[in-house]
Amino acid sequence: MLQAYEKGFFIFTLVSAFLLMFVTLACPPAPAVTTPAEEEATPEEVISTETTVTIEGFAFNPREVKIKAGGTVIWQQKDSAPHTVTSDDGKFDSGSLNQGENWSFTFEKPGIYEYHCRPHPWMKAKVIVE
Ligand SMILES: [Cu+2]
Numbered sequence: 001m002l003q004a005y006e007k008g009f010f011i012f013t014l015v016s017a018f019l020l021m022f023v024t025l026a027c028p029p030a031p032a033v034t035t036p037a038e039e040e041a042t043p044e045e046v047i048s049t050e051t052t053v054t055i056e057g058f059a060f061n062p063r064e065v066k067i068k069a070g071g072t073v074i075w076q077q078k079d080s081a082p083h084t085v086t087s088d089d090g091k092f093d094s095g096s097l098n099q100g101e102n103w104s105f106t107f108e109k110p111g112i113y114e115y116h117c118r119p120h121p122w123m124k125a126k127v128i129v130e
Pocket of ligand 1: 120
């Protein structure tokens with residue numbers, strides 16, 4: 001009687017130990033904890049594939065935009081005077097844009113694309129394609 005009780009207790013202990021081990025192994029590892037300091041240490045610059053430049057007050061705003069290769073820049077013409085978006089080296093030209101008109105251009109290759117406005121050559125800006 002006592003022997004049978006001891007045997008049962010032994011098996012119970014063995015099964016319990018096995019179950020505990022199984023549960024421990026089956027649990028997924030705790031997620032890695034990243035501190036805010038670590039996240040700030042490796043900043044990744046987010047470069048858009050589409051951005052907008054406003055033409056207003058005889059100026060391009062912003063004067064410098066950055067996009068990914070294959071990305072598109074949209075110009076929104078808000079001045080009463082007509083303006084153009086004209087590449088300094090002839091790669092693109094919007095033609096005359098009147099107030100309220102938009103024009104867009106897709107930049108396939110990385111590089112720095114400087115442009116100006118034909119009627120107002122002092123209006124200068126650039127697109128950086130990465
Ligand atoms: Cu202009």
